[in-house]
Amino acid sequence: MEKILEVQNLQTSFFTESGEVRAVDGISFDLYKGKTVGIVGESGCGKSVTSLSIMRLIPSPPGKIVGGKILYAGKNLLDLSIGQMRKIRGNEISMIFQEPMTSLNPVFTIGNQLMEAILLHQDLSKSGARDKAVEMLKLVGIPSPEKRIQDYPHQLSGGMRQRVMIAMALSCNPQILVADEPTTALDVTIQAQILELLRELQEKVGMAIMLITHDLGVVAETAHEVVVMYAGKVVERATAEEIFKNPKHPYTQGLLNSIPVLSKDPTGKIKKTRLEPIPGIVPNLFDLPKGCRFQERCKYVEDRCRGVEPELRELVPGHWVRCVKAEAGDSAMAVTVSRG
Amino acid sequence: MAEVNNQKEVLISVRNLVKRFPIKGGILGREVASVKAVSDVSFNIFRGETLGLVGESGCGKSTLGRCILRLIEPTSGEVVYKGKDILKLPASDMRKLRRSMQIIFQDPFASLNPRMTIEDILGEPLDIHELAPTKADRRKRINHLLDLVGLRKESVSRYPHEFSGGQRQRICIARALAVEPEFIVCDEPVSALDVSIQAQIVNLLQDLQSELKLTYLFIAHDLKVVEHISTRVAVMYLGKVVEYAEADELYSHPTHPYTKALLSAIPIPDPNYRKDRIILQGDVPSPISPPRGCYFHPRCPIAQENCKQEFPPLIGVRPGHQHESACYYAKEGPLVRTVK
Numbered sequence: 001m002e003k004i005l006e007v008q009n010l011q012t013s014f015f016t017e018s019g020e021v022r023a024v025d026g027i028s029f030d031l032y033k034g035k036t037v038g039i040v041g042e043s044g045c046g047k048s049v050t051s052l053s054i055m056r057l058i059p060s061p062p063g064k065i066v067g068g069k070i071l072y073a074g075k076n077l078l079d080l081s082i083g084q085m086r087k088i089r090g091n092e093i094s095m096i097f098q099e100p101m102t103s104l105n106p107v108f109t110i111g112n113q114l115m116e117a118i119l120l121h122q123d124l125s126k127s128g129a130r131d132k133a134v135e136m137l138k139l140v141g142i143p144s145p146e147k148r149i150q151d152y153p154h155q156l157s158g159g160m161r162q163r164v165m166i167a168m169a170l171s172c173n174p175q176i177l178v179a180d181e182p183t184t185a186l187d188v189t190i191q192a193q194i195l196e197l198l199r200e201l202q203e204k205v206g207m208a209i210m211l212i213t214h215d216l217g218v219v220a221e222t223a224h225e226v227v228v229m230y231a232g233k234v235v236e237r238a239t240a241e242e243i244f245k246n247p248k249h250p251y252t253q254g255l256l257n258s259i260p261v262l263s264k265d266p267t268g269k270i271k272k273t274r275l276e277p278i279p280g281i282v283p284n285l286f287d288l289p290k291g292c293r294f295q296e297r298c299k300y301v302e303d304r305c306r307g308v309e310p311e312l313r314e315l316v317p318g319h320w321v322r323c324v325k326a327e328a329g330d331s332a333m334a335v336t337v338s339r340g
Numbered sequence: 341m342a343e344v345n346n347q348k349e350v351l352i353s354v355r356n357l358v359k360r361f362p363i364k365g366g367i368l369g370r371e372v373a374s375v376k377a378v379s380d381v382s383f384n385i386f387r388g389e390t391l392g393l394v395g396e397s398g399c400g401k402s403t404l405g406r407c408i409l410r411l412i413e414p415t416s417g418e419v420v421y422k423g424k425d426i427l428k429l430p431a432s433d434m435r436k437l438r439r440s441m442q443i444i445f446q447d448p449f450a451s452l453n454p455r456m457t458i459e460d461i462l463g464e465p466l467d468i469h470e471l472a473p474t475k476a477d478r479r480k481r482i483n484h485l486l487d488l489v490g491l492r493k494e495s496v497s498r499y500p501h502e503f504s505g506g507q508r509q510r511i512c513i514a515r516a517l518a519v520e521p522e523f524i525v526c527d528e529p530v531s532a533l534d535v536s537i538q539a540q541i542v543n544l545l546q547d548l549q550s551e552l553k554l555t556y557l558f559i560a561h562d563l564k565v566v567e568h569i570s571t572r573v574a575v576m577y578l579g580k581v582v583e584y585a586e587a588d589e590l591y592s593h594p595t596h597p598y599t600k601a602l603l604s605a606i607p608i609p610d611p612n613y614r615k616d617r618i619i620l621q622g623d624v625p626s627p628i629s630p631p632r633g634c635y636f637h638p639r640c641p642i643a644q645e646n647c648k649q650e651f652p653p654l655i656g657v658r659p660g661h662q663h664e665s666a667c668y669y670a671k672e673g674p675l676v677r678t679v680k
Binding site for chain 2: 042043157158159160187188189190191192193195196214215216217218219220221223240241244245254255256257258259260261262263272274275276277278279281282
């Protein structure tokens with residue numbers, strides 16, 4: 001597998017009146033060509049800040065990348081000048097945002113917005129860029145693209161707008177696509193269309209995808225590797241298969257247990273009469289507990305979890321966990337996901 | 341439709357409910373068209389059950405919920421509550437009746453007044469319906485409400501912004517419970533919450549239901565949550581109920597092509613599971629000018645000539661089950677002509 005992007009110990013903080021908030025506190029992961037990494041976590045865990053850091057789009061002030069490296073093609077993206085970064089952004093690394101309604105400019109036609117990126121990064125004439133824009137719309141499955149190119153965003157439905165966003169992101173054949181909750185604002189049937197489209201395009205173009213989502217179902221269907229984040233830190237990292245079969249961190253287990261199971265679940269799980277939520281709420285980043293950040297919500301908490309923060313350990317090759325109690329082998333802690 | 345059940349008491353009967361929103365245009369401001377948000381919907385809600393209402397955005401499920409409470413005035417039809425058509429009641433009687441019928445909204449951030457303390461928020465319905473004659477009574481009832489939804493007594497003097505999303509939704513639930521209702525419309529109560537918190541709220545709603553003998557109309561687009569909490573489920577598409585059955589029955593033996601597509605689009609949290617997904621083509625048509633015949637036919641993989649002529653009636657399928665479907669070709673099993 002060819003490594004395309006390496007995130008090493010990334011730290012992004014926001015400096016507010018009440019002090020420093022470490023939104024992303026030392027996270028590391030890699031992206032490989034043609035593969036998808038899913039970043040999972042709840043609101044405020046730092047997953048979107050991670051993606052914005054990679055794009056160097058953190059609003060500064062108050063935000064600042066205070067440490068770490070983002071290595072792409074031998075360069076550290078954090079060392080690049082604004083001009084150099086601009087050449088990469090939208091060209092080699094591009095991004096799709098959650099809200100297709102708010103991330104398109106309402107006063108320009110979609111053709112105009114598509115051509116902007118193409119003209120900026122590619123050596124094409126205006127008519128050439130226009131042809132390319134039509135081609136991209138066709139690629140993402142928009143019917144009669146020659147006509148649609150003259151439409152304004154409000155004339156399109158949510159799913160169509162997200163397709164336009166994807167077309168825009170892919171128009172310069174990026175090596176890396178950062179997709180921040182690309183289907184969260186969409187309905188299930190449209191979500192299925194968009195995920196299918198991303199999968200097809202990945203096969204065709206071979207780009208690496210970093211998919212940020214809170215939906216474990218979406219991750220299971222698209223990601224090859226999964227990074228679970230909690231309060232700014234990676235708490236578990238493994239292949240998708242391993243994470244879902246053998247979740248080791250109590251938080252990952254808790255997330256999996258909170259989802260209702262269908263009565264006729266095709267994978268043979270047994271329907272629960274009662275959901276098992278994770279008690280409590282995400283800790284305040286200003287006032288983190290000493291030691292493990294999950295301790296207040298964890299049902300396996302012990303004295304040794306308080307005081308010193310656990311390291312991210314490699315339990316078995318490729319499976320990293322930040323929990324002192326996690327052990328290799330099948331379910332050291334009772335994994336309560338029932339399987340038929 | 342739904343015949344009167346002898347064992348169960350019908351609490352609310354919705355009959356041929358229609359809601360059209362006029363679109364005014366031209367210099368005279370005449371009605372030029374209308375959005376058919378709810379067209380000819382009928383169903384019963386039995387005492388003590390949860391009726392789940394699913395469908396994609398814009399299918400009219402929220403409008404329907406609000407029409408039942410007369411928060412939106414329906415265009416025509418009947419809503420019979422304990423034998424009385426509430427649509428004919430004068431405003432003053434309706435106001436009294438609202439004690440028995442309450443609603444919980446989707447967005448706990450927008451549905452609480454930021455300038456009111458929790459005591460004000462929970463005390464207001466008590467004052468309006470004169471349920472707490474003395475100050476001590478009022479305090480006692482508010483404390484009891486907080487206890488019911490699992491919030492601390494000290495919360496009374498705090499403001500909504502001091503609470504997390506899940507806690508705010510608990511406040512909204514407490515507010516709805518303040519007047520001791522029998523029936524609550526839950527309009528996407530967990531959609532804005534994180535997965536681990538969703539499970540907390542779903543459990544709370546279930547506990548309250550059994551403790552206080554509540555009846556719910558549970559509106560959501562998350563099919564897994566709806567199955568988990570509902571006794572029966574109605575599927576809506578473009579203002580019409582297209583399928584209606586007991587939850588287990590509907591999820592294990594869907595007969596309408598739209599229901600099948602919806603169910604197949606649910607992402608399953610298991611990477612090893614690859615299913616034959618029915619990917620629907622296109623988007624939901626505009627409710628301003630729905631297609632002729634069955635509203636679903638332009639996207640339906642098995643549509644035939646007669647589907648384009650007339651909307652199929654909601655009729656019983658699968659004898660022995662209370663299961664109704666609005667499709668000429670309603671049957672179990674895979675769709676015969678699946679679209680790639």
